[in-house]
Each structure stands twice: as C-alpha cells, then as structure tokens.
Amino acid sequence: MTGQKEKEPLFSTKILRLLMTPINKGNPITVLVLGVCSSLAVTAKMKPAMVMAISVIVVTGFASFIISLLRNTIPNRIRIIVQLVVVAALVILVDQVLRAYAYEVSKQLSVFVGLIITNCIIMGRIEAFALGNKPWPSFVDGIGNGIGYGLILILVAFFRELLGSGTLFGYQVIPENWYIAQGGFYENNGLMILPPMALIMVGVIIWVQRSFNKQLIEK
Amino acid sequence: MKFLRDILDKVKPAFEKDGKLKMFHATFEAFESFLFVPNSTTKKGVHVRDANDLKHVMTVVIVALLPTLLFGMWNVGYQHALATGGAAAFGEMLWFGFLKVLPLIVVSYVVGLGIEFIAAQLRGHEVNEGFLVTGMLIPLIMPVDCPLWIVGLATAFAVIIGKEVFGGTGMNIFNPALLARAFVFFAYPSQISGTKVWVSGLGSGEGVIDGFSGATPLAYAGAGEFSQIPSFSDLFFGFIPGSIGETSTLAILLGAAILIYTGIGSWKVMLACTAGAVGTGLLCNAVAVNAYMELPVYYHLVLGGFAFGAVFMATDPVSGAQTEAGKWIYGFLIGVLAIVIRVFNPGYPEGMMLAILFMNAFAPLIDYYIVGANIKRRLKRAKLSKEEKK
Numbered sequence: 001m002t003g004q005k006e007k008e009p010l011f012s013t014k015i016l017r018l019l020m021t022p023i024n025k026g027n028p029i030t031v032l033v034l035g036v037c038s039s040l041a042v043t044a045k046m047k048p049a050m051v052m053a054i055s056v057i058v059v060t061g062f063a064s065f066i067i068s069l070l071r072n073t074i075p076n077r078i079r080i081i082v083q084l085v086v087v088a089a090l091v092i093l094v095d096q097v098l099r100a101y102a103y104e105v106s107k108q109l110s111v112f113v114g115l116i117i118t119n120c121i122i123m124g125r126i127e128a129f130a131l132g133n134k135p136w137p138s139f140v141d142g143i144g145n146g147i148g149y150g151l152i153l154i155l156v157a158f159f160r161e162l163l164g165s166g167t168l169f170g171y172q173v174i175p176e177n178w179y180i181a182q183g184g185f186y187e188n189n190g191l192m193i194l195p196p197m198a199l200i201m202v203g204v205i206i207w208v209q210r211s212f213n214k215q216l217i218e219k
Numbered sequence: 220m221k222f223l224r225d226i227l228d229k230v231k232p233a234f235e236k237d238g239k240l241k242m243f244h245a246t247f248e249a250f251e252s253f254l255f256v257p258n259s260t261t262k263k264g265v266h267v268r269d270a271n272d273l274k275h276v277m278t279v280v281i282v283a284l285l286p287t288l289l290f291g292m293w294n295v296g297y298q299h300a301l302a303t304g305g306a307a308a309f310g311e312m313l314w315f316g317f318l319k320v321l322p323l324i325v326v327s328y329v330v331g332l333g334i335e336f337i338a339a340q341l342r343g344h345e346v347n348e349g350f351l352v353t354g355m356l357i358p359l360i361m362p363v364d365c366p367l368w369i370v371g372l373a374t375a376f377a378v379i380i381g382k383e384v385f386g387g388t389g390m391n392i393f394n395p396a397l398l399a400r401a402f403v404f405f406a407y408p409s410q411i412s413g414t415k416v417w418v419s420g421l422g423s424g425e426g427v428i429d430g431f432s433g434a435t436p437l438a439y440a441g442a443g444e445f446s447q448i449p450s451f452s453d454l455f456f457g458f459i460p461g462s463i464g465e466t467s468t469l470a471i472l473l474g475a476a477i478l479i480y481t482g483i484g485s486w487k488v489m490l491a492c493t494a495g496a497v498g499t500g501l502l503c504n505a506v507a508v509n510a511y512m513e514l515p516v517y518y519h520l521v522l523g524g525f526a527f528g529a530v531f532m533a534t535d536p537v538s539g540a541q542t543e544a545g546k547w548i549y550g551f552l553i554g555v556l557a558i559v560i561r562v563f564n565p566g567y568p569e570g571m572m573l574a575i576l577f578m579n580a581f582a583p584l585i586d587y588y589i590v591g592a593n594i595k596r597r598l599k600r601a602k603l604s605k606e607e608k609k
Contacts, residue, residue, distance in 0.1 A: 185366060191406035200380060
C-alpha cells in the first residue's frame with residue numbers, strides 16, 4: 001500500500017460502502033447489538049431521540065477521525081485512556097452546545113448526553129476501525145455508524161411517540177375527538193412510554209430486518 | 220357427517236403437495252382434524268406415553284372453565300341490576316351477561332386464532348389447539364366493559380410477542396392470557412383499574428342509582444376500609460364486582476376439581492400457592508404495622524384474582540415449572556409474592572397477575588437447579604455403590 005501513488009477519489013465505492021454498511025447489514029444496534037441502553041432511554045419522544053442521534057453522529061465521526069490521526073503516536077498500552085480523553089472532550093463539547101442552544105432538550109436528555117462516552121459504538125469503532133485506518137475512511141465509518149444508530153433511534157421513537165402520546169415532535173397527530181375523554185373510542189397506549197416497550201420495539205425491528213435479510217440469521 | 224366428509228375429500232387433492240392450493244395446507248389440515256379424527260398413523264417407532272393429546276387437554280380445561288364463565292355471565296347481569304336498581308329475573312341477568320361477555324370471547328378468538336393460522340401458514344406448521352384455552356381465559360380476566368379493540372390489541376400482543384416470537388405453542392416463557400391482561404394493565408390503566416370498569420354500564424353512568432359504588436372488595440381492602448368488604452360468603456360465592464371470571468371462588472373450585480381429577484392441572488402448584496399465600500398472610504397478621512396487614516388470611520384467598528390465578532394460570536404446564544419439586548417452589552413463591560404485592564405496594568391492589576408472570580420468568584431457573592440437584596444426588600449414589608463393590 002505504501003508504494004501506491006494513485007490518490008483514491010474522495011467518495012470511492014469503498015468509502016461509500018463504509019457509510020452504507022452500518023445502516024443495514026452492519027447496524028450497530030440491530031446487528032452488533034451495541035448502544036442499546038441509550039436507545040431505550042431516550043426514545044419516548046421524537047425530539048430527544050433526534051438530538052441524541054445527531055450528537056452521537058458528531059461524536060462517533062470526530063472521535064474516529066481524531067484517533068485515526070493520532071493512531072501512529074498513541075502507545076499501545078495506554079490507548080484506551082487516550083481514546084477516552086478524546087471522546088470525553090467531544091462529549092463535553094456537544095453537551096455545552098446543547099445547553100447553549102437547546103436547553104429544554106438538553107434537560108430532557110439529562111445524563112444521557114454525558115453517557116455518550118460509555119456508548120459502546122464509539123469505543124467499538126475506534127478500536128476496530130480507526131486505530132488501523134486512515135483519517136478519512138475512519139471519519140466516514142464513524143459517521144455511518146452514528147447514522148445507523150440514529151436511524152433505529154428515530155424509528156423506535158416514531159412509533160413510541162405516535163402510539164404512546166399521539167404526537168410527533170410534540171404536534172398532535174391523532175385527532176383530539178378520537179379520545180375517550182372527548183367522546184371517542186381511542187386511548188394512548190401507556191405501555192409505549194415505558195422503557196420495556198422500547199426493548200420490544202428494538203426486538204421487533206431486529207425481527208423484521210432479519211426476515212428481509214436472510215444472511216443476518218445466525219446458523 | 221357423511222356430507223362433510225364428502226366435501227373434504229373432494230377438495231383435499233387441491234391442498235396436497237402438488238395441488239394448486241398447497242400453500243393453504245396448514246389451514247385445511249386444521250379444519251379437517253378439527254372435524255374428523257385424522258386417520259394417519261405414525262410411521263416410525265411409536266412413543267406412546269399417555270393417551271392425552273393437546274386437543275384433549277385443551278378441551279378439559281375449557282370444560283373446567285365453564286362454571287366460572289357461566290357464573291361470570293350471570294354475575295355481570297346481577298351487578299348491572301344492582302347498579303341500576305332494577306330487579307331482574309335469573310334468566311334475564313344471565314342473558315344480559317351473555318350478551319356482554321360474548322363479544323369479548325368472539326374478539327379474543329377471532330384475533331388470536333387468526334394470528335395462529337397466519338403464523339402456521341407462514342412457518343408451514345400445522346395449526347394446533349394451543350390458543351383454545353388462552354382465547355377463553357383472556358375474556359375471563361378482563362373487566363366487562365373493556366373496549367373490544369383493546370381486547371383485540373392485547374390478544375394480538377400476547378399471541379405475537381408472547382408466543383409466536385418464541386416459536387409458538389409450548390415454547391412461550393410467559394402465560395399468554397396473563398400477558399394480554401398485563402398489556403392492558405400497563406397500556407390502558409384507566410380501562411382496567413378504578414371503580415368504574417368492573418360493573419357493566421357504570422362508565423357511562425346512565426341509570427345508575429345514587430350511592431352505588433363499583434369498587435371491588437380488593438380496592439376496599441387496599442384502602443383499609445374493611446367495613447365495606449362484603450361478607451365472606453358473598454366473596455366465596457362471588458356476588459361481587461370484578462373481572463368476569465374471577466369473582467366466584469366456588470365456581471373456580473369446581474374447575475379445580477375437574478382439573479385435578481383429570482390430572483391436567485397440578486394440585487401441587489395449587490396447594491403450594493395457597494400455602495404461600497396463607498403463610499405470608501399470617502406473617503403479615505403477626506406484624507400488622509398497617510391496616511392492610513390486619514386483613515384476615517382467609518379473605519386473601521377469596522379476594523380478587525387469587526383463586527383464579529392459582530387454579531387456571533399458575534398451573535399452565537408450559538410456562539410453569541416442570542419438575543415435581545420445582546412445582547412446590549414455584550407455586551409457593553407465587554402465593555408469597557401475590558400477597559406481598561397486595562399488601563406492601565399501594566400502587567397495585569392486586570398482585571396475582573404480576574406474581575405469576577414474575578415466577579414464569581423464574582420457572583426454567585428453578586427446574587434447572589432441581590434437575591442439577593437430582594443429577595448430583597444420583598452421581599453420589601452411583602459413587603457410593605461403586606465403592607461398596609470394591
């Protein structure tokens with residue numbers, strides 16, 4: 001590889017594959033089963049889920065990028081602590097930005113922004129990919145995994161908010177006069193708001209995905 | 220009968236391997252074996268262990284459920300008559316209850332069996348009788364005025380998430396009927412708790428006489444208002460508001476007698492469950508730091524869903540413990556937990572459902588250790604006899 005002079009185009013098929021794989025075949029939540037805890041905690045409503053997804057995309061992308069830049073200078077023995085420092089710095093940045101520009105959502109997400117540090121997806125991608133690859137592919141890989149995570153988050157939050165609160169992004173979607181209190185027949189599903197339902201939702205998504213994608217089924 | 224057989228024989232080839240409707244083989248097979256005894260015989264070695272098959276077991280449980288169902292129907296009419304102040308004849312009350320309960324049963328069966336047929340079709344299984352009992356249990360543990368779409372949704376949830384996901388009948392971890400109730404309990408709490416839902420017609424408030432409260436005796440017990448609890452005989456015979464099938468301990472005991480006589484329900488589980496409840500109740504009486512703890516023990520056995528749960532839910536052979544020693548532990552802990560939840564948790568007046576579901580999750584663990592202990596004991600014995608030979 002060192003002798004190669006030819007420059008790879010910025011968006012070669014290889015790079016695109018790095019971006020697309022985590023969205024379906026290598027999805028961090030449904031296939032690798034990483035980062036499940038936060039997906040259960042922040043998906044009761046669309047808005048926090050969206051903000052959380054964007055935060056994680058930013059952190060995974062830049063953490064992979066920075067670690068990849070430093071990969072030849074980090075002593076192998078202390079690499080975990082170096083990775084933690086980088087990730088923690090990025091998370092603090094994201095947290096401060098959220099507090100400044102989206103205070104309400106930041107309060108809703110509370111501790112879960114800080115806990116992005118412990119999100120297994122980030123450390124997993126750094127260890128498995130960024131330490132052995134150039135900065136640009138690492139960055140794309142990080143972004144791709146963040147998007148894969150975010151998509152599942154938003155999908156789960158969509159159903160949980162629609163069925164659990166009758167709203168989407170806080171707007172009433174189910175007509176008011178459907179509700180029993182207004183003389184209708186409908187009632188919000190209280191179970192959807194509770195965390196167990198998020199777990200069941202993720203399970204159902206995994207089920208649906210595997211029935212479409214037979215090669216994901218373990219023998 | 221000949222006429223039915225002729226029709227079936229006529230259409231049968233279409234559903235066979237090369238027929239044009241072979242994709243519906245499972246559906247056809249289900250109808251055929253429902254109508255007639257199949258004449259196919261086992262080709263490989265036979266393993267006859269018991270003449271009981273799934274269909275027989277399910278039918279017996281349905282028969283055992285009939286007393287509670289009939290009493291439940293009558294009680295729906297009786298409670299409604301009490302609430303509206305109009306006295307009604309026995310037949311009228313039964314008819315009123317029948318009309319109220321029948322839609323629940325129909326919805327439960329249509330939704331549940333529909334999903335079972337689709338699942339069997341997709342997997343290429345044969346449709347089996349697993350849902351027959353579940354479909355009857357679900358209406359019996361619902362409040363009478365529960366909206367039908369909620370019953371349907373709960374049934375769908377229980378069958379898909381509780382059963383089909385794990386591989387269908389016989390593979391489920393939790394009791395599907397209880398799962399349906401738990402679903403309603405957490406998803407639509409206003410439809411299954413409070414004082415308005417247990418007596419038909421109370422929700423709309425039309426024609427209800429002043430001062431009539433639809434609160435269940437269990438709710439009074441939870442609130443510490445013991446003077447409001449009906450007499451023990453009323454509780455035992457079941458002249459009280461509550462879920463359709465759970466009120467009459469007498470009818471449930473009839474069912475229990477059928478289950479025990481035919482050997483289908485485990486008397487060990489029932490007895491252990493009662494023992495657990497009585498033990499915990501006595502312990503509560505001895506300490507008695509709050510009002511609920513002073514409730515006499517025998518009331519716990521006839522209040523709420525305890526008897527129904529112990530007889531029909533805890534004895535579910537699939538989700539319960541399989542080993543004989545395990546059944547004692549499993550039943551006992553259900554009884555203990557049910558009373559603990561009742562007495563110590565002000566949020567839930569009834570604890571039977573959650574206790575059984577909780578122990579369902581632990582049943583495999585109990586079995587695992589019982590089997591492990593048996594193996595160890597036998598190994599020890601084998602070693603001893605070997606040493607003796609030396």
